[in-house]
Amino acid sequence: MSENFLKQIREEKKIGQSELAQKIGVSKQLLSGFEKGRSGISNEVLRKISEVLDVSPDAILTGKSSRPFDEKGRQKLTQAMGLTFKIYGDQFDKDVLIKIATELYGLMVDFDLAKNDIAREKLKNSLEEKIVMGLAAKVLLDSNENL
Numbered sequence: 001m002s003e004n005f006l007k008q009i010r011e012e013k014k015i016g017q018s019e020l021a022q023k024i025g026v027s028k029q030l031l032s033g034f035e036k037g038r039s040g041i042s043n044e045v046l047r048k049i050s051e052v053l054d055v056s057p058d059a060i061l062t063g064k065s066s067r068p069f070d071e072k073g074r075q076k077l078t079q080a081m082g083l084t085f086k087i088y089g090d091q092f093d094k095d096v097l098i099k100i101a102t103e104l105y106g107l108m109v110d111f112d113l114a115k116n117d118i119a120r121e122k123l124k125n126s127l128e129e130k131i132v133m134g135l136a137a138k139v140l141l142d143s144n145e146n147l
Contacts, residue, residue: 004102005063007035007050013053024048040098043081047074058109061102076112080105 010020016036021028026045033039041049050057056073058064084101092100107127114120 004034004037004061006031006060008063009053009055009060010035015053020049020052023052040095040102042098043077043101046077046102058106062106062109064109064113076108077101077105080108 010017013060017028017031021031025048028040030041030045034041046057046060051058053060056070058073067098081098081101084097084104088097088100091100110123116125
């Protein structure tokens, strides 16, 4: 799981894990797993967290924004979840799908924040490099069961 900024934001807002978990109706263990990058969370849980903490989901996922989650952000997150489940729904379990959708959402936000064609081209090149690395890692994992 990729890095997220939930713990940092939660601590800045002076809200404990137990208190946040109670407010959004999930276990403290779920929040802890997400904060430590061991597990993903659903779109609905992310939305609830962002509402309670009064930050956008991209602030939680990328640390790049502190705007409250608006309709555009909700639509973008829904789009990321939909695309991920449509393309990979039968290939991975739910936790992996949520991680992929979370990453996709962050990339969509990054692309929107790219101010000009040069910045977007740099982002595209960076993503292409990550694709190559990710595919190489998948080949290694798929071909070597002892890892």
